[in-house]
Amino acid sequence: MPSEHPLDKYDAPQPGRRGMRTATVAVVLAAMVPLSFAGWLGWQAVAGDGGGKHSTADAAGAPTGAPALGSPSSAPAAAGAATGGTTSLTPTPLPSPTQKAKPLAPTPGAGKVLAGKTIVIDPGHNPGNVHYTSKINARVNIGNGSTDCDTTGTSTNAGYSEANFTLDVARRVRTILQAEGAKVVFTQDGDRAWGPCVTERAAIGNAAHADAAISIHGDGAGASDHGFHVILPAGVDQGAADNLAIVAPSRTLGLDVRSAFHGATAEPFANYINGGTGLDTRSDLGGLNMSKVPKVFIECGNMRNATDAARMTSASWRQLAAKGIAAGLTAFTEKAR
Numbered sequence: 001m002p003s004e005h006p007l008d009k010y011d012a013p014q015p016g017r018r019g020m021r022t023a024t025v026a027v028v029l030a031a032m033v034p035l036s037f038a039g040w041l042g043w044q045a046v047a048g049d050g051g052g053k054h055s056t057a058d059a060a061g062a063p064t065g066a067p068a069l070g071s072p073s074s075a076p077a078a079a080g081a082a083t084g085g086t087t088s089l090t091p092t093p094l095p096s097p098t099q100k101a102k103p104l105a106p107t108p109g110a111g112k113v114l115a116g117k118t119i120v121i122d123p124g125h126n127p128g129n130v131h132y133t134s135k136i137n138a139r140v141n142i143g144n145g146s147t148d149c150d151t152t153g154t155s156t157n158a159g160y161s162e163a164n165f166t167l168d169v170a171r172r173v174r175t176i177l178q179a180e181g182a183k184v185v186f187t188q189d190g191d192r193a194w195g196p197c198v199t200e201r202a203a204i205g206n207a208a209h210a211d212a213a214i215s216i217h218g219d220g221a222g223a224s225d226h227g228f229h230v231i232l233p234a235g236v237d238q239g240a241a242d243n244l245a246i247v248a249p250s251r252t253l254g255l256d257v258r259s260a261f262h263g264a265t266a267e268p269f270a271n272y273i274n275g276g277t278g279l280d281t282r283s284d285l286g287g288l289n290m291s292k293v294p295k296v297f298i299e300c301g302n303m304r305n306a307t308d309a310a311r312m313t314s315a316s317w318r319q320l321a322a323k324g325i326a327a328g329l330t331a332f333t334e335k336a337r
Contacts (some may be wrong), residue, residue, distance in 0.1 A: 114177060114330060120185045124297075128192070135195065166217060198285070214253075228267045257296060
């Protein structure tokens with residue numbers, strides 16, 4: 001007989017070995033079935049939405065109700081089932097690397113010349129003042145004395161009123177300034193029956209903390225007098241008035257308005273005020289005495305002069321006047337940056 005190979009004894013079939021192996025496999029399979037069934041029940045409890053409905057197949061083609069293999073939801077779901085806890089199948093999405101932050105809403109007027117600036121415009125008088133003479137004739141204190149609350153203003157010989165002129169020009173100025181980003185505050189916009197009093201007009205500018213304020217007027221001088229001029233505040237420190245801090249900046253504002261208005265309209269300096277300089281300084285105007293912000297008046301022309309009246313009743317000239325006033329206000333406020 002040939003000699004036995006040393007490994008033959010391990011390869012030779014052993015009596016009863018096959019039967020033992022079969023039994024072992026059967027036992028293992030029997031143990032796995034209930035465990036698999038229990039795991040399936042656990043996944044159903046987690047995957048369900050509480051109403052017996054399941055999600056539709058995802059983009060990867062996973063069957064209805066089943067999470068895609070390798071998806072971020074599969075691991076948390078299994079962990080939740082194992083511990084008996086509740087786990088969401090939809091993880092909080094992480095920001096995309098290419099996602100950009102939503103830009104903030106732009107500030108109104110941002111990037112414009114007058115952004116952040118407040119300008120107060122005071123249209124002189126009020127078209128309704130003529131119907132409230134007792135009210136506008138009431139006296140108000142302006143620090144160094146008293147004056148009428150307001151007046152009716154003047155008019156052209158043909159009846160075009162100063163109050164209507166100033167309101168029209170003021171609205172045109174507002175449109176220009178707002179287009180440049182300014183916040184514009186009116187003392188009245190034809191929305192009041194009368195007034196306000198000159199002291200309240202000043203108070204409106206003060207309350208707005210205006211960067212600049214201007215009161216728009218038309219003059220009522222003699223028929224041969226013509227031209228425009230700007231009125232500056234004299235220093236008044238009496239009673240309730242103390243405008244000393246705004247005298248110097250108001251002069252700068254006045255010079256800017258005078259230059260711009262003349263350049264826009266070609267209107268000459270008034271030939272009947274202060275030697276034809278186009279400037280006047282007064283201490284009897286409550287709107288200037290009571291102001292705490294840089295402020296001037298402008299008399300755009302003499303409404304009793306035929307040449308000036310023809311200009312002031314023209315809409316195209318009033319637009320030029322508005323451009324000149326707006327340019328002067330802009331030049332002044334830009335210096336304050």
